[in-house]
Amino acid sequence: MRIAYHLRQRATGLAYDIRPDEVYGLERYGMSQAAKYAIANKDEAEARRAATFRQICSMAPPLHVKAIYEADQSSWFQSASQCQRTNDEFDITT
Numbered sequence: 520m521r522i523a524y525h526l527r528q529r530a531t532g533l534a535y536d537i538r539p540d541e542v543y544g545l546e547r548y549g550m551s552q553a554a555k556y557a558i559a560n561k562d563e564a565e566a567r568r569a570a571t572f573r574q575i576c577s578m579a580p581p582l583h584v585k586a587i588y589e590a591d592q593s594s595w596f597q598s599a600s601q602c603q604r605t606n607d608e609f610d611i612t613t
Contacts, residue, residue, distance in 0.1 A: 520545075521580060522572050524557055528564035549598060550591040559583035 520543050527542045539557035546552060563581045567574070580588075 520556065521560065521584065522575065524560040525564045525567065525572065525575060527557070528561070529568065532568070545591075549595055551587050555587060556584065559587055 523542045524539070527537050527539065530537050539553035540546075543553055543556075545556065559581060563575075563584075567578075579585075
């Protein structure tokens with residue numbers, strides 16, 4: 520997801536008009552809106568424009584992104600038990 524937003528930011532810099540929800544559909548997994556993650560990732564994506572994706576992945580995620588993700592993760596664990604979930608839902612922790 521993080522790299523997807525870096526790709527989106529780089530594409531935007533090349534004049535491609537791509538909305539965050541076109542990059543990653545988070546809401547269907549009970550996560551925060553894609554735009555919220557995009558805003559939280561914006562500074563890192565701009566600052567690391569020249570970095571490779573391997574370099575980006577080796578760095579800790581921005582604190583804002585981590586906070587949103589952890590809140591989503593907590594919400595997911597507190598929702599209906601896993602046995603009640605549909606087969607196409609995936610554990611967002613993997």
